[in-house]
Amino acid sequence: MRYADAGVDIKQEEKAVRALASVIKHIRRGVGEPVLTNHYASAVTLLPLCDLLITITTDGVGSKIMVAEKVGRFDTIGIDCVAMNVNDLIAVGSQPIAMVDYIAIEKPNESIMAEIAKGLEKGCEIADITLVGGETATLPDMVKGFDLAGTAIGFVERDKLITGRNIQPGDVIFGIPSSGVHSNGLTLIRKVLERAGIDYREEFENGTSYGEEILRPTRIYVEVLKVLKEFEVKGMAHITGGGLLNLLRLKKLRYVIERPLKPQRIFRVIQELGNVEEDEMYRTFNMGMGFSLIMSEEEAKRLEKSGIVDGRIVGRVEEPESEEGEVYVKDLKI
Numbered sequence: 001m002r003y004a005d006a007g008v009d010i011k012q013e014e015k016a017v018r019a020l021a022s023v024i025k026h027i028r029r030g031v032g033e034p035v036l037t038n039h040y041a042s043a044v045t046l047l048p049l050c051d052l053l054i055t056i057t058t059d060g061v062g063s064k065i066m067v068a069e070k071v072g073r074f075d076t077i078g079i080d081c082v083a084m085n086v087n088d089l090i091a092v093g094s095q096p097i098a099m100v101d102y103i104a105i106e107k108p109n110e111s112i113m114a115e116i117a118k119g120l121e122k123g124c125e126i127a128d129i130t131l132v133g134g135e136t137a138t139l140p141d142m143v144k145g146f147d148l149a150g151t152a153i154g155f156v157e158r159d160k161l162i163t164g165r166n167i168q169p170g171d172v173i174f175g176i177p178s179s180g181v182h183s184n185g186l187t188l189i190r191k192v193l194e195r196a197g198i199d200y201r202e203e204f205e206n207g208t209s210y211g212e213e214i215l216r217p218t219r220i221y222v223e224v225l226k227v228l229k230e231f232e233v234k235g236m237a238h239i240t241g242g243g244l245l246n247l248l249r250l251k252k253l254r255y256v257i258e259r260p261l262k263p264q265r266i267f268r269v270i271q272e273l274g275n276v277e278e279d280e281m282y283r284t285f286n287m288g289m290g291f292s293l294i295m296s297e298e299e300a301k302r303l304e305k306s307g308i309v310d311g312r313i314v315g316r317v318e319e320p321e322s323e324e325g326e327v328y329v330k331d332l333k334i
Contacts, residue, residue: 001192001274003284008187036163039249040091040238041154043161051158055094059084059240060149063186064215069145070200071211074112077148078119079126080183083218084240085152086127087291090224091236093162094154096127101134105146108138116148119217126220160228164235164250164294167317171234172300173247175261175314178290179219184241185284189214192274205265213266221291223309231303235294239286244327244334250294252325257315260329263288282327282334289314 003009027034036043041057061080068077081101089096101120103113113136124131129152181189193200193210200211227233235250247255263281267288271281281287292314295303300313320326327334 001188001195001276002280003185003188005191035158036092036161039163040088040236041094043092043094043156046155053094053156053158053161055089055092055154055156056151057085057088058149058151059088060147061183063190064181064183065146065148066190067186067200067211067214071209071215073211073215074115075118076215076217078116078121079123079217079220080119081148081150082120082123082127082129082152083220084183085150086123086129087218087221087238089152089154090221091162091238091291092156093160093228093233093236094156095225096129096152096154098130098132099124099150099152100132101148101150103134103136103146103148104139104143105136106138106140106143108136112146123217123220127222162228162233162236166234167251167253167294169253169317169319170297171294171317172297172313173255173257173315173317174293174295174300174303174311175257175289176221176224176291176293176309176311177219177261178239178264178286178288180216180264181214181266182218182240182286182290184286185243186214188274188276188284189270192270192276196273198273204269219290224291224293226308227293227303230306230308231295231299233293233295233299237292237294239290239292243281243283243285243287244289244329245283247292247327248325252320252323254318254320254325255315255327256318257327257329259312259314261288261312261314278329279332279334282329282332 033045041055043053043055046052046054061077068074086096201209204210204213237246239246
């Protein structure tokens with residue numbers, strides 16, 4: 001199976017996004033003027049001639065919610081909602097500070113809302129941010145079940161904004177492990193398990209069910225903020241939809257993952273059950289690496305020894321073969 005076979009065509013999605021973005025041209029000048037757009041997070045000016053920028057991003061939990069509904073467990077997806085937003089803010093070097101959430105629901109359910117809140121509270125605690133408000137919309141004619149999304153803001157000094165523009169051939173890729181599936185590729189996972197006739201309550205391993213393993217919350221990479229205070233980082237990638245191709249969002253170079261982090265077993269089980277090609281796995285999932293830093297080799301080796309964050313050098317940056325850049329895992333182009 002491919003992600004497109006499951007109903008999600010990344011290339012078609014990119015075309016649709018470009019069509020949307022091509023129409024939106026208006027730019028506010030002065031306060032709120034954009035400094036960085038279309039990155040993991042965007043940045044705008046706080047005050048004219050001020051070096052402090054406001055960063056903003058928005059994201060949701062996606063069809064991981066459907067797994068939560070099948071399992072009947074809703075206390076972790078709020079963590080995912082916080083993580084998907086906060087990690088994108090961290091990826092441009094900003095300090096997350098606050099967030100709002102949006103829940104579109106078919107029919108209000110007090111117990112489910114209370115469980116969602118537990119996850120939101122835990123995620124905010126881990127990220128050290130405040131959930132300052134939100135919105136709930138009851139839409140019985142539009143929504144079956146519910147959807148959960150959020151918007152987060154942070155701040156960063158202008159000269160500390162990290163975009164990847166300083167990355168150059170010879171730099172290395174420092175990989176940080178994921179906690180598992182995180183919150184992307186769930187449409188493919190669900191279709192594979194459904195076609196294989198596997199119930200989410202069936203044991204996956206060591207007393208953990210398939211549902212519990214898939215619902216394992218997305219890791220929130222707050223320790224990266226400490227790394228930024230002590231090491232020079234040129235670029236960061238939050239590995240979400242599009243898998244390791246997210247590296248190309250930084251700069252169109254050739255990224256070669258020579259020693260990839262070991263994927264959690266769930267990825268290999270899904271690959272086997274769905275007969276999914278290796279390149280498709282790395283284009284769809286994080287495959288064990290949820291976040292990566294691009295640094296000079298000297299800085300990366302120093303970081304490996306520091307113990308600040310669990311991770312290691314997984315590859316290098318080279319001159320690209322094309323203007324679009326490339327990502328390789330060992331000898332496999334993805």
